[in-house]
Amino acid sequence: MAEAAIELRNITKTFGSVVANKNVCITANKNEILSILGENGSGKTTLMNMISGIYFPDEGQIFINGEEVVIRSPKDAFKYKIGMIHQHFKLVDVFTAAENIILGLEDEDGYDLKKSVEKVREIGERYGFTIDPEKKIYEMSVSEKQTVEIIRVLYRGADILILDEPTAVLTPQETQKLFAVLRRMRDDGKTIIIITHKLHEVLSLSDRVSVLRKGEYIGTVKTAETDENKLTEMMVGKKVSLNIERDEPKDCVDRLNVQNINCINREGVTVLSNVSFTARSGEILGIAGIAGSGQRELLEAIAGLQKLSNGSIMYLDPKTGETENLRDKTPMEIRDMGVRLSFVPEDRLGMGLVGNMDIVDNMMLRSYRKGKTVFLERKAPKDLAEEIISRLEVVTPDANTPVRRLSGGNVQKVLVGREIAAAPTVLMAAYPVRGLDINSSYTIYNLLNEQKRKGVAVIFVGEDLDVLLELCDKIIVLSAGKISGVVDARTTTKEEVGLLMTKSQEVEENE
Amino acid sequence: MFATIINKAIVQGIPLLYGSTGEIITEKSGNLNLGIPGIMYMGGIAGVMGAYFYEKSVAVPSPVWCIIIPLIASLIGSALLALIYSFLTISLRANQNVTGLALTTFGVGFGDFFGGSLTKIFGEGGNLSVKVTADYYKTTLPFADDLGAFGKIFFSYGFLVYLAIIIALISAWVLKKTRVGLHLRAVGENPATADAAGINVTKYKYLATVIGGAIAGLGGFYFIMDYTGGSWTNGGFGDRGWLAIALVIFALWKPNLGIIGSVIFGGLYIAYAYISGLSRSASAIFNMLPYVVTILVLIITSIRSKKENQPPASLGLAYFREER
Numbered sequence: 001m002a003e004a005a006i007e008l009r010n011i012t013k014t015f016g017s018v019v020a021n022k023n024v025c026i027t028a029n030k031n032e033i034l035s036i037l038g039e040n041g042s043g044k045t046t047l048m049n050m051i052s053g054i055y056f057p058d059e060g061q062i063f064i065n066g067e068e069v070v071i072r073s074p075k076d077a078f079k080y081k082i083g084m085i086h087q088h089f090k091l092v093d094v095f096t097a098a099e100n101i102i103l104g105l106e107d108e109d110g111y112d113l114k115k116s117v118e119k120v121r122e123i124g125e126r127y128g129f130t131i132d133p134e135k136k137i138y139e140m141s142v143s144e145k146q147t148v149e150i151i152r153v154l155y156r157g158a159d160i161l162i163l164d165e166p167t168a169v170l171t172p173q174e175t176q177k178l179f180a181v182l183r184r185m186r187d188d189g190k191t192i193i194i195i196t197h198k199l200h201e202v203l204s205l206s207d208r209v210s211v212l213r214k215g216e217y218i219g220t221v222k223t224a225e226t227d228e229n230k231l232t233e234m235m236v237g238k239k240v241s242l243n244i245e246r247d248e249p250k251d252c253v254d255r256l257n258v259q260n261i262n263c264i265n266r267e268g269v270t271v272l273s274n275v276s277f278t279a280r281s282g283e284i285l286g287i288a289g290i291a292g293s294g295q296r297e298l299l300e301a302i303a304g305l306q307k308l309s310n311g312s313i314m315y316l317d318p319k320t321g322e323t324e325n326l327r328d329k330t331p332m333e334i335r336d337m338g339v340r341l342s343f344v345p346e347d348r349l350g351m352g353l354v355g356n357m358d359i360v361d362n363m364m365l366r367s368y369r370k371g372k373t374v375f376l377e378r379k380a381p382k383d384l385a386e387e388i389i390s391r392l393e394v395v396t397p398d399a400n401t402p403v404r405r406l407s408g409g410n411v412q413k414v415l416v417g418r419e420i421a422a423a424p425t426v427l428m429a430a431y432p433v434r435g436l437d438i439n440s441s442y443t444i445y446n447l448l449n450e451q452k453r454k455g456v457a458v459i460f461v462g463e464d465l466d467v468l469l470e471l472c473d474k475i476i477v478l479s480a481g482k483i484s485g486v487v488d489a490r491t492t493t494k495e496e497v498g499l500l501m502t503k504s505q506e507v508e509e510n511e
Numbered sequence: 512m513f514a515t516i517i518n519k520a521i522v523q524g525i526p527l528l529y530g531s532t533g534e535i536i537t538e539k540s541g542n543l544n545l546g547i548p549g550i551m552y553m554g555g556i557a558g559v560m561g562a563y564f565y566e567k568s569v570a571v572p573s574p575v576w577c578i579i580i581p582l583i584a585s586l587i588g589s590a591l592l593a594l595i596y597s598f599l600t601i602s603l604r605a606n607q608n609v610t611g612l613a614l615t616t617f618g619v620g621f622g623d624f625f626g627g628s629l630t631k632i633f634g635e636g637g638n639l640s641v642k643v644t645a646d647y648y649k650t651t652l653p654f655a656d657d658l659g660a661f662g663k664i665f666f667s668y669g670f671l672v673y674l675a676i677i678i679a680l681i682s683a684w685v686l687k688k689t690r691v692g693l694h695l696r697a698v699g700e701n702p703a704t705a706d707a708a709g710i711n712v713t714k715y716k717y718l719a720t721v722i723g724g725a726i727a728g729l730g731g732f733y734f735i736m737d738y739t740g741g742s743w744t745n746g747g748f749g750d751r752g753w754l755a756i757a758l759v760i761f762a763l764w765k766p767n768l769g770i771i772g773s774v775i776f777g778g779l780y781i782a783y784a785y786i787s788g789l790s791r792s793a794s795a796i797f798n799m800l801p802y803v804v805t806i807l808v809l810i811i812t813s814i815r816s817k818k819e820n821q822p823p824a825s826l827g828l829a830y831f832r833e834e835r
Contacts, residue, residue, distance in 0.1 A: 054707065054832065075709035090704035092697050094818050102690075103697050104708030111690040138818050 004066065005030045005191040006051070006082070006160055011060035013046055020046040024060070024217040026210045028160070033182060033192040035202040035223075037235055038212035044195045045087065047212070048162045052084035053077040064160075075104075080160075083153025087164040087195075089145045091137045098133040101152045123154050127181050127188075143174045150181070160191045167201060171290050171501060172465070172494070179205050197235075197438075199228045200466075211235055232438070244445050244470040247453060252280040254316055255457035256302065256339075256426055261311030263297050263481075271297045272481045275311075279426065279457040281318070284448060286472030286489060287461045288497050294481040295461045299428045302459075303341040304331035315339065318425055318455075338425035352415050355404030359385040359396065359414055362403055366418060388417035392443055409440045420447055427451050430461040445471055465494050477501055514660035516778065516785060518667060522738060524777030525668075526551065526730035526748075528675045530755025531762060531769045532682050533727025537593075538759060539686060540719035541699040543827040545611030546596050547727050548752020549618020550589045554728020555735040556622035557588025559743050562641035562736075563629060577644045581736065589728020590721050592618055597720040601713060604829035615752070626743040638742055645741025671733040676770055678726055683767035695719055699823030702830035712830055730755060754780070757805040763812065763820045776801045 006028050013021045021043045028034040038044045049055045051062065053074040061068050064080045071077050077084070091100050098117045120133040129147050137145060146166060153161055163182075167175045182192055182205065196202060202209055203223060211218040211234040218234050256279040263272035272294045279285045287295055300306035302313055304326060313326040317337060326334055353362050363381035385399040392413040396406055403411055416432045429448060433441040448471065452458050462468045468475055472489040477500040485500040530551050537544045544550075561584025566572050596614055599605040629639050648669045655666035686692040697705040698715045706712050734748055735741065758776055762769040779801045783794035812820045 052707075073709065074707050078709055084707075086707065090701070090707045092700045092704055093824065094700060094821075095693075095697070099693060100704075103693065103705065104710045106690070111688075111693075136818070 003030050004028070005032075005064070006193075007063040007066075008047070008051070009061045009063070011047065011050060011057045011062070013043075013050060013055060013057050019215050021050075021057075021212075022215045024212065024215075026217065026220070028191050028193050030159075030191055031186055031189055032208065033186050033194060033206045035206035035209045036193060036195045036212060037197065037199075037202055037209050037231060042212040042235075043215040044212055045164055046215075048084060048164060048193070048195055051077065051082055051160075052162060053082075078104075078156050078158075081156075081158050082160045082162070083156060083158030084162040085146065085149040085153065085164065085166060089149055091145055091148060093138040094136065096134050096136055097131060097140075097148045097151075100137060100148055101133070101155050103152075105156065119155065120151055123151050127154070127184055129181065143170055143178075146170070146178070154185075159189070160193065161185065162193045162195070164195045165197075166194065167196070167198065175201070199231055202231065203228065235438070244442070244467070245449060246471065246473075247449065249280070249283040249452070249473050251455065252282050253318075254278050255281045255318070257314040257316075258302070259312045259314065261298075261301055261313065262309045263294075263301060263306055264309055265297070270481055272301070272308075275478075275481075275483055277476050277483065277486070279459055281425070281455045281457045282452055283474065284452050284458040284460055284472045286468040286475035287459065287478060288465065288468050288475055288501060289478035290501055293478040293501075295430060295478060297481075298478070299341055299430055299459070299461065302326065302334075302426075302428065303339060304329055304334040315426075338423070339428070340419045340422055340424035340426065341428045341430070353403050353411060356402050358400045358402055359389070359394075360399050362414060363388075363418055366422065384418075384421055388414060388421065392417050392447075393440075413440065413443070416444055416447065420451060424451075424456055426457045426459065428459040428461075431463060432460075433467070434463070441467075465497055468497070469494060514663040517664050517774075519781050519784075520774050520778035521664075521668070521672065522777070523780050524773030524775075525672050525675045526734045526738070526751050527755045527758050527776050528679060528769055528773035529730030529733060530727045530752060531758035531773065532675070532679045532766045533723040533725070533730070534756055534759045535723070535762070535764055535766050535769065536682055536686075536695075536726065537720050537723035538764065538826055539695050539699045539823055540716045540723075541702060541823055541825045541828065541830070542597070542600060542716060542720050543607050543611065544593070544596055544614075544720060544724070545608055545756070546592065546614030546618065547611075547724075547756055548750075549615035549621075550592045550724045550727050551731035551734075551752045551755065552618040552622040552748055553592050553731065554585045554589035554725075555731030555748060556626055556743070557728070558582065558585030558732040559639060559641055559735050559741075560584060560625060560629065562644035562741070563639065566641055566643055567633070572643050574647050577647045581641070581644055582732070585728055585732040586725045589731070590725040592728075593721045593724020594717075596724070597717045600829060601716045601720070604831060607827050607829070622748075623745045627745050638744075640742040641736075642741045645736050645739075648736040649740065669733075669737045671729065671737055675729070675733070678729075679766040679770050682726075683765060686766070696823070699825060702825055702828075703832075706830075706832055712832075716830075727755065754801055757802055760822075761801075761805050761808050763808075764822060775804070779804065 004027050008024060008026045011021055011024045024047055036044050046055060050057045051071065053071045053076050056072060062071060063069065069080055071080065092103070098113060098120050101120055102116045117133040120131065124131045129151060131144065131147050131151065137148065166178060170178060186192055194206065206223050208220055208222050209226065209231060210220040211231065213235060259276050261272055261275050262270070265271045275298060289295055297306050301308055308327060314323050315326050315337065316323050354365065360378060360382045363384045364376065367381055382399060388394060389396060389399060394410045394413050396410060403414060412432060416429060419427065432444045448458050448460060460472055469489055469492065475487050475489050475492065475497065476483055477485045477487070477497055479501055487496060530547055534544060534547050558581040562577065562581040565576060565580045592614055596610055599610045600607045626639055630637055648671060651668060652666045655662040658666065686696060694705065694710045695715055697708070698710060698712050702712045731748060734751070735743060739747060754776060758769060758772050762772045780798065782800065783789050783797035789797070
């Protein structure tokens with residue numbers, strides 16, 4: 001029997017009337033990587049926040065090395081050598097890596113930044129990180145920031161490391177590097193708890209898996225004795241087909257012809273250079289790339305929200321049969337022509353929806369101009385809201401609930417549902433399944449497929465390569481604002497796309 | 512002539528320096544305290560009241576108590592106002608702008624009420640004046656007059672001037688070089704991060720706001736005790752409180768830059784007096800100069816957009832740990 005490093009017994013936590021965790025019992029051993037698996041809203045993060053002192057459990061006990069402890073604040077958690085790496089990095093942008101790492105520490109030997117910098121370097125070398133302790137956070141890449149987070153908890157001598165969806169923002173290569181580091185830490189005697197909803201990562205990395213579903217503890221299995229299907233079943237309660245349906249594209253005609261567009265952002269950085277592609281009706285065009293490779297700018301350019309320095313975006317209007325250059329149009333004209341953008345940013349609410357307004361009002365953001373009188377007509381948007389709620393299974397008390405109070409996944413359903421409802425000819429969906437659980441993701445995939453069958457040119461920007469490969473017909477890969485490759489989604493491999501995603505960057509670094 | 516201008520600029524700048532140092536410390540904790548003008552007013556009137564009651568209560572005021580009692584009264588008065596601000600914005604999470612503006616209105620009203628009526632309440636009439644106390648505060652170093660221009664620029668002030676500069680330098684050092692400073696800056700930049708790192712965000716916010724308020728209050732106190740020589744005039748403090756807040760921006764949230772900035776602002780503030788033939792309206796335009804300079808600084812720093820020169824990232828936002 002392995003030695004338990006941390007044990008949770010009957011932990012319960014509620015927020016108002018919402019039960020986030022109910023009677024959860026989980027044990028993590030020394031020298032072990034434990035995965036906590038669950039859909040969105042299953043209470044994984046809440047549970048871990050209770051171990052790290054951000055929240056306090058309503059009921060239940062926590063044992064560390066066999067002794068019962070009370071963790072009331074992050075400080076208490078440090079005391080018990082628990083370190084958490086949050087999904088959203090908790091770093092101060094204008095501080096250096098070292099300053100962030102020593103933040104909150106009370107050393108007896110006083111404040112000595114130079115010594116801290118040295119110690120950070122040592123830790124980096126020991127576990128195989130590459131890090132510059134004196135670099136400012138705002139100059140760092142996502143993966144570097146994560147490294148700072150991990151070193152921060154190691155610096156404090158943490159024995160139990162909790163990582164909340166650590167791979168969500170990493171490229172496949174970076175993920176492999178992280179996993180290697182985690183394995184090295186495990187062999188060094190640490191306990192690693194990793195929160196995730198990516199099954200293949202669970203299987204490749206962890207020793208055991210604990211599954212949560214809707215806040216309840218379902219069970220723990222050894223990774224070696226399970227497989228994807230069994231885990232999915234535990235996670236969702238019913239078997240979800242892992243295959244996304246994909247029809248052969250029919251009656252394809254060129255709908256959108258993007259020619260040599262260039263875009264320079266406000267900081268003077270070239271974010272798009274010489275991007276050319278064609279989106280055809282009845283086809284799903286995937287756009288792959290590491291976050292921030294120009295996906296956002298590209299879609300915004302098509303929607304008329306981004307100024308281009310040159311190039312053209314030719315749009316073939318199916319109603320009139322005429323070809324028009326979208327660069328000369330205002331965003332509203334482009335929208336009225338049927339080009340629709342639904343962009344789900346990292347914080348999910350940042351673009352497209354107003355958090356404090358209810359679902360009906362958010363529907364009206366797109367349709368208020370249709371009213372004939374000076375007063376708002378609420379009937380049509382209300383019907384639309386009700387339809388989206390029932391068709392997409394949006395979990396909400398009613399259509400008059402502020403969007404802010406819905407969970408992330410439900411917010412996204414509202415956003416995507418509204419754009420689809422406008423019967424577009426070009427539908428651009430950026431990260432529509434970002435952070436969604438499997439069931440909701442499939443609902444979105446089906447919606448996109450339905451649009452494809454209707455002859456819409458769908459452009460899908462995604463981060464999960466598996467999904468891109470299964471959902472799309474054609475994939476263009478963006479890397480640092482350039483198209484580094486166009487592949488057929490039916491025949492390509494994940495490795496090929498992953499390589500294309502990082503290819504030209506490496507070339508630039510070598511130059 | 513030159514020495515006189517510098518001397519006048521410094522004298523004008525000191526209230527602003529106290530105010531801006533206090534506000535910088537406050538803002539570094541993420542609290543945008545627009546109550547500073549009111550707090551500075553409060554620091555002035557509380558000090559005057561302390562001095563007035565002490566002078567009334569004894570036949571021959573002793574120099575030591577004349578210094579200590581008004582100083583403590585001033586610190587308590589402004590700290591109390593800052594404490595009200597802290598309680599409203601930190602514990603009750605009220606809107607910082609609204610709370611601050613309300614406190615400014617309150618502080619100015621409080622000052623004008625007691626400043627204008629204290630002597631009447633005690634049946635004496637006449638202006639509120641604490642000349643005996645003020646004379647102690649105005650005491651300069653004895654050898655200042657012997658050193659000519661040099662002495663005039665550097666040694667011809669009461670001790671509150673030096674205290675302002677020392678406090679600014681210490682604040683700069685604490686913010687930049689100590690763990691407390693690092694933690695305070697973290698609270699103002701990203702309270703969630705600071706919280707997760709085990710820093711007591713509420714404690715830091717309270718302490719920074721109250722200490723900052725007390726320091727800012729000394730600006731009003733200096734103005735009454737030293738600059739005007741102990742006689743209170745309603746509205747005499749003018750818009751110096753707002754200038755102090757403008758100086759925070761001008762100094763890029765660095766107390767040591769605030770020292771230089773305060774002299775520049777002070778100089779600009781009195782520039783009209785040294786240009787002959789100005790009409791009243793033209794001199795009013797000159798009074799705008801510090802604000803114009805502040806806007807220029809804002810434009811330049813915004814264009815350069817260097818992260819270090821921006822206000823604390825979470826300035827003006829309330830922090831609540833379990834917000835979802």
